[in-house]
Amino acid sequence: MSLAGSQAAPGAPVRGRPRSEAVERAIMDGVMGLLEDGVPLAELSIERIARTAGVGKATIYRRWSGKEELFADVVRAAEPPDPVLPGTSLRDDLVALMEQMRQRALVTRSSALLHNVYAQMKSSPKIWAAYQATVVDRRRRLQIEVLRRGQRNGELRGDMDLDLLNDILLGPMLVRSVMRPEADLPDGLSEQIVDAILEGLRPAGARTGRQARTARQS
Missing domain, CATH: 1.10.357.10 (Tetracycline Repressor, domain 2)
Known part of the structure; x- marks a missing residue:
């Protein structure tokens, strides 16, 4: 599941880097670009997505627990709000x-x-x-x-x-x-x-x- 909506409790120490909507957008656009190029879902690995988006794999895993949750967010973003x-x-x-x-x-x-x-x-x-x-x-x-x-x-x-x-x-x-x-x-x-x-x-x-x-x- 996307971590986009998670927030730290008031007063809690902040861990990790601040979220970046631009980075998330680049990752999701990278997935959509690969799909538009005809790459099947089964062949889309986190490593390939990271390389396409120009980010590290850890950057993706900080936002999604796996490619299944990432794909769900990509499809939801492509649908009407x-x-x-x-x-x-x-x-x-x-x-x-x-x-x-x-x-x-x-x-x-x-x-x-x-x-x-x-x-x-x-x-x-x-x-x-x-x-x-x-x-x-x-x-x-x-x-x-x-x-x-x-x-x-x-x-x-x-x-x-x-x-x-x-x-x-x-x-x-x-x-x-x-x-x-x-x-x-x-x-x-x-x-x-x-x-x-x-x-x-x-x-x-x-x-x-x-x-x-x-x-x-x-």
Whole structure:
């Protein structure tokens, strides 16, 4: 896992050299450059990456525990950034999360490099596990927290299994992105999915997303 977010406790002695975003960027750009040149993931060693980036191997190991975690960070950096949640309603937050998935699918479709990298990652259990742990699981925790907040705010029925509900919400976008690569991913699809699912999941008497928007405009 990248050490980019680690910080020393107040008053603790500082060990090692200060982090350098420029160095991290050079390392990650070096990996991406090698992949663009057609070097398979399996043939990318830390030594080769260090030589390409113009740094020592120890510099890489200070930031990542191994190449699996480094690859996960490289792929995450190539994807659209995580959304800034509006925080105005459950519906708005879910649309923002879904839209990030749609944009990610569009980027993957248009990038032969990313498509190839994903395929190679899935063929390497260690690399795929690192991507799941540092990227996918983190996103899923955020999605579950958004749903949990919706329950607390009375926007969502309290008897729902949130883990199952999250799968139900993500399913349509994943089907179009992965199982139906020829399917359209048009503007407005995120809103369509969220509105269609939430209509049947709100507590009795709660306004629908359409009703709430109409009321705000009146």
